[in-house]
Amino acid sequence: MSGFITLVLIILVFIIIYQIGKAGEYASMLREETKVKEQTNKTIAWLLVAFFFLGMYGIWKCNQLFDGKMLPPSASEQGVNYDSMFMYTLIVTGIVFFATQAVLFWFAFRYQSTEKRTAFFYPHNNKLEIIWTTIPAIAMAALVAVGLRNWLNVTSEAPKNANIVEVVGKQFNWLIRYPGKDGVLGKRDFRKINDANNVMGLDWNDKDNMDDIIAQNGELHLVVNKPVKLIIGSRDVIHDVGLPHFRMKMDAVPGIVTTMWFTPRFTTKQMKEMTKNPDFVYEISCDQMCGKGHYSMRGTVIVQTQAEYDAWLLMQQSYYATTTAPAAPAAGAEQKEQKPDSVKAVTMK
Amino acid sequence: MSTVIIDGPNVAHGHDVGTGHHDHEHHEQHFIWKYIFSQDHKVIGRQFLVTGIIWAIIGALFSVFFRLQLGFPDQTFPIMEKFLGEWAKGGKLSPEFYYGLVTMHGTILVFFVLTAGLSGTFANILIPLQVGARDMASPFMNMLSYWFFFAASIFMFVSLFVQTGPASGGWTTYPPLSALKEASMGSGIGMDLWLISMSLFVVSSLLGGLNYVSTILNMRTKGMTMTRLPLTIWALFFTAVLGILSFPVLFSGFVLLIFDRNFGTSFYLSEIFIGGKALSHIGGSAILYQHLFWFLGHPEVYIIMLPGMGMASEVLSNNSRKPIFGYFAMIISLVGITVLAFLVWAHHMFVTGMSPFLGSIFVLLTLLIAVPSAVKVFNWLTTMWRGNIRFTVGMLFAMGFVSMFISGGLTGIFLGNSALDIHLHDTYFVVAHFHIVMGVSAFMGMFAGIYHWFPKMFGRFMNNTLGYIHFFITFAGAYLIFWPMHYEGIAGMPRRYYDYSAWESYKQFISLNGFISIVAIIVFFAQLLFVYNFFVSIWRGRKVTVMNPWGSPTLEWTTPIKPGHGNWVGEIPEVHRWPYDYKDDGNGNDYIMQTEPLKPGEESH
Numbered sequence: 001m002s003g004f005i006t007l008v009l010i011i012l013v014f015i016i017i018y019q020i021g022k023a024g025e026y027a028s029m030l031r032e033e034t035k036v037k038e039q040t041n042k043t044i045a046w047l048l049v050a051f052f053f054l055g056m057y058g059i060w061k062c063n064q065l066f067d068g069k070m071l072p073p074s075a076s077e078q079g080v081n082y083d084s085m086f087m088y089t090l091i092v093t094g095i096v097f098f099a100t101q102a103v104l105f106w107f108a109f110r111y112q113s114t115e116k117r118t119a120f121f122y123p124h125n126n127k128l129e130i131i132w133t134t135i136p137a138i139a140m141a142a143l144v145a146v147g148l149r150n151w152l153n154v155t156s157e158a159p160k161n162a163n164i165v166e167v168v169g170k171q172f173n174w175l176i177r178y179p180g181k182d183g184v185l186g187k188r189d190f191r192k193i194n195d196a197n198n199v200m201g202l203d204w205n206d207k208d209n210m211d212d213i214i215a216q217n218g219e220l221h222l223v224v225n226k227p228v229k230l231i232i233g234s235r236d237v238i239h240d241v242g243l244p245h246f247r248m249k250m251d252a253v254p255g256i257v258t259t260m261w262f263t264p265r266f267t268t269k270q271m272k273e274m275t276k277n278p279d280f281v282y283e284i285s286c287d288q289m290c291g292k293g294h295y296s297m298r299g300t301v302i303v304q305t306q307a308e309y310d311a312w313l314l315m316q317q318s319y320y321a322t323t324t325a326p327a328a329p330a331a332g333a334e335q336k337e338q339k340p341d342s343v344k345a346v347t348m349k
Numbered sequence: 350m351s352t353v354i355i356d357g358p359n360v361a362h363g364h365d366v367g368t369g370h371h372d373h374e375h376h377e378q379h380f381i382w383k384y385i386f387s388q389d390h391k392v393i394g395r396q397f398l399v400t401g402i403i404w405a406i407i408g409a410l411f412s413v414f415f416r417l418q419l420g421f422p423d424q425t426f427p428i429m430e431k432f433l434g435e436w437a438k439g440g441k442l443s444p445e446f447y448y449g450l451v452t453m454h455g456t457i458l459v460f461f462v463l464t465a466g467l468s469g470t471f472a473n474i475l476i477p478l479q480v481g482a483r484d485m486a487s488p489f490m491n492m493l494s495y496w497f498f499f500a501a502s503i504f505m506f507v508s509l510f511v512q513t514g515p516a517s518g519g520w521t522t523y524p525p526l527s528a529l530k531e532a533s534m535g536s537g538i539g540m541d542l543w544l545i546s547m548s549l550f551v552v553s554s555l556l557g558g559l560n561y562v563s564t565i566l567n568m569r570t571k572g573m574t575m576t577r578l579p580l581t582i583w584a585l586f587f588t589a590v591l592g593i594l595s596f597p598v599l600f601s602g603f604v605l606l607i608f609d610r611n612f613g614t615s616f617y618l619s620e621i622f623i624g625g626k627a628l629s630h631i632g633g634s635a636i637l638y639q640h641l642f643w644f645l646g647h648p649e650v651y652i653i654m655l656p657g658m659g660m661a662s663e664v665l666s667n668n669s670r671k672p673i674f675g676y677f678a679m680i681i682s683l684v685g686i687t688v689l690a691f692l693v694w695a696h697h698m699f700v701t702g703m704s705p706f707l708g709s710i711f712v713l714l715t716l717l718i719a720v721p722s723a724v725k726v727f728n729w730l731t732t733m734w735r736g737n738i739r740f741t742v743g744m745l746f747a748m749g750f751v752s753m754f755i756s757g758g759l760t761g762i763f764l765g766n767s768a769l770d771i772h773l774h775d776t777y778f779v780v781a782h783f784h785i786v787m788g789v790s791a792f793m794g795m796f797a798g799i800y801h802w803f804p805k806m807f808g809r810f811m812n813n814t815l816g817y818i819h820f821f822i823t824f825a826g827a828y829l830i831f832w833p834m835h836y837e838g839i840a841g842m843p844r845r846y847y848d849y850s851a852w853e854s855y856k857q858f859i860s861l862n863g864f865i866s867i868v869a870i871i872v873f874f875a876q877l878l879f880v881y882n883f884f885v886s887i888w889r890g891r892k893v894t895v896m897n898p899w900g901s902p903t904l905e906w907t908t909p910i911k912p913g914h915g916n917w918v919g920e921i922p923e924v925h926r927w928p929y930d931y932k933d934d935g936n937g938n939d940y941i942m943q944t945e946p947l948k949p950g951e952e953s954h
Binding site for chain 2: 006010014017018020021022023024025037040041044045047048051055058059062066069070071079081082085086089092093096097100101103104107108111112113114117118119120121122123124125128129132133136137140143144146147148149150151152154155156170171190191193195201232235236237238240242244245247248249250251253254255256258259279280281283285286287288289290291292293294295296298
């Protein structure tokens with residue numbers, strides 16, 4: 001019923017607006033047409049001026065409104081460059097924006113048609129055109145120079161001492177693998193994946209896998225001020241590891257290994273204090289459309305001091321232990337259940 | 350001059366329209382041949398326009414549905430259930446259908462409205478009229494172009510009603526998501542229909558494009574040299590060139606995707622575990638599809654932009670009563686944009702793990718495109734300088750086009766610079782950027798064209814008052830919708846999310862999303878006002894009483910008020926001067942027709 005009433009209302013509003021429009025046409029036919037045209041032209045010119053100033057006020061208001069709602073300062077060292085480069089670009093484009101929009105609306109008002117005015121025949125001016133080809137070219141060259149410096153910096157090789165963590169996307173959550181004591185991630189093969197006891201398809205023939213730790217809750221633990229290199233992959237479709245607080249992002253593509261590295265600057269605790277938000281949390285968002293649960297593919301990053309991290313690491317069991325360990329001491333019925341996969345892996349040797 | 354012989358059922362009056370002598374023995378054509386399977390470029394143009402308008406309403410309505418979900422995620426809207434049934438049970442969109450709507454909104458507006466609806470309409474209507482030809486080089490192919498588009502439309506429309514829903518992997522339909530039925534409901538039959546529809550669309554676009562190019566190159570009237578063409582024709586020419594060179598690449602991408610989906614090949618698939626089992630595909634590259642897609646996808650942006658640029662140039666110059674400033678610079682910048690359009694596609698893929706060196710090249714080429722774009726903006730502004738500006742509705746939309754093009758173009762400088770794109774990629778900043786620059790701006794150009802050439806198309810005017818209301822609501826609404834989205838994007842808010850309430854980092858924008866949704870709905874209704882104005886004016890608008898209502902020097906205004914098939918009665922006029930001679934003609938007019946011979950001692954432009 002309410003839907004019907006809204007529909008009727010909308011139709012009514014339409015008819016009213018249409019009648020206003022019609023009345024406008026009739027009025028112009030009754031009165032002298034040229035006079036009406038002059039009047040309309042003047043009104044529109046003023047409306048455009050009003051539009052410009054309201055627009056500028058709106059921009060200022062909008063800025064004020066979102067001032068406290070934007071991201072806190074970059075949580076990674078690489079992001080600091082991003083933030084400053086963003087400001088430079090904003091200033092350059094901002095000047096151009098205000099200047100050209102102002103000129104557009106100013107010309108519209110200043111050169112509105114009047115009876116006395118005749119247009120100035122001005123087909124071209126080579127000097128002007130060369131000037132405004134060169135200036136944007138120089139400005140762009142400067143922006144490209146800054147951009148490429150930062151880009152090559154961000155995409156450079158990770159430092160040797162970087163921690164290595166693997167992040168694998170699947171519909172619709174993140175799997176995180178730490179290399180364990182040996183600091184090496186073992187081999188994995190998508191054919192060995194089994195949702196029950198081998199979510200990442202670790203190859204148990206590879207000794208390096210034995211101490212690898214897998215977190216299925218999407219929690220990525222990092223050490224503050226220590227570079228970290230993420231090895232990124234996907235089990236099914238394309239995902240994207242988005243770390244807005246660190247100003248980092250990289251696709252997770254099935255069949256291809258991608259990487260990114262950065263150095264966290266603030267622990268989660270420091271960030272909570274800086275933002276005065278006790279609920280603050282670094283989030284990992286999936287930034288590449290990956291299916292119906294795309295919007296819920298959330299992970300978190302916990303940045304800790306080295307000591308906290310070490311303590312946390314000590315409490316983690318290797319994935320091998322959590323999936324096969326219950327079988328080892330019991331050695332009975334349960335082992336049978338676990339057998340097929342691990343046995344196969346062993347016999348494949 | 351070239352001779353065109355139009356045969357087929359359409360030329361019931363059976364004369365050779367190209368040779369100039371025109372017999373006036375008119376048989377009444379049957380309705381079907383005159384309005385449905387017509388080969389008259391003006392009818393075909395109007396068919397594209399009306400089909401485009403219908404698609405635009407559907408596409409915009411979809412955005413209203415998903416904006417309701419985005420703006421008010423915790424509320425239900427029982428009215429949606431009436432429209433969408435199962436997909437909006439209890440008045441709440443299901444995530445599957447939300448993604449279906451987002452995908453369809455993008456596909457419909459990018460391809461069906463802003464490609465077919467825009468260049469299909471204006472290339473058809475304007476090219477023969479402005480170059481001085483009786484019709485297109487091949488009127489039959491031209492008709493086919495529309496009917497392939499129509500067939501594509503049918504397939505796309507049907508896909509909305511299949512049980513597993515329409516394609517829902519985003520308008521870019523990246524595999525593996527779009528390739529595997531297990532990955533998403535929309536990747537079932539809906540995706541097959543999408544691919545069939547898009548393949549037909551490519552055929553339509555090629556048939557149209559080849560026709561446009563050959564007409565412009567071969568069928569200009571006597572005296573109409575390339576440098577006497579209006580900028581609309583130059584823009585439509587490069588639009589067609591872009592389409593001809595890039596759509597086949599998209600098509601090849603689709604063919605490989607069809608193979609991967611149905612015939613077990615592995616072009617895009619490798620090492621995938623989905624639906625509880627490991628697939629046998631190995632060795633493909635999901636990124637390959639993205640290269641093929643964006644090799645069209647980026648030129649596509651210019652396919653959408655260029656017609657608007659051309660029409661805005663024309664309308665701005667006409668209503669400022671001044672020649673376009675820097676005619677040659679405008680053409681050169683169109684050439685620059687066209688060439689660069691093919692060399693920047695990978696800037697959509699900076700975060701796919703591409704080689705950083707390759708990325709650098711694409712950054713350089715991408716920002717280079719800002720130069721011809723800037724030249725165009727400065728030339729438009731100078732065109733208005735010291736003019737005698739009348740604010741017709743078309744003029745306002747042309748100004749709106751320039752304003753939006755500036756705003757959206759400048760944010761492109763952020764996204765084209767890979768170091769900034771890393772953070773902004775796939776956030777609302779991107780959504781804001783491309784909606785302003787190739788959505789709203791292109792629409793503004795299209796509206797400018799519709800209001801300006803409506804008298805030529807239908808022999809009547811659209812209602813001005815409604816036009817002004819339409820303009821101001823659209824212009825203000827577009828900024829109110831998309832300006833705040835930049836803030837969301839800078840804050841990292843990802844696009845294509847169904848609900849943000851669970852995210853600590855983005856939930857502060859929930860009230861802003863509500864605001865955006867309300868404005869979007871208002872703007873949607875303002876567009877319905879336009880549609881209403883458009884259709885009512887076709888039959889009831891104020892009649893055009895003079896041949897040249899806007900005082901424009903170009904050729905289309907030398908035809909009768911309602912030109913028949915063949916456009917000119919008698920000989921096609923000869924052209925003697927460039928299309929922007931806004932000078933005193935000595936008889937109290939402030940323009941000189943292109944057909945006017947040069948006066949003794951007068952220099953041609």
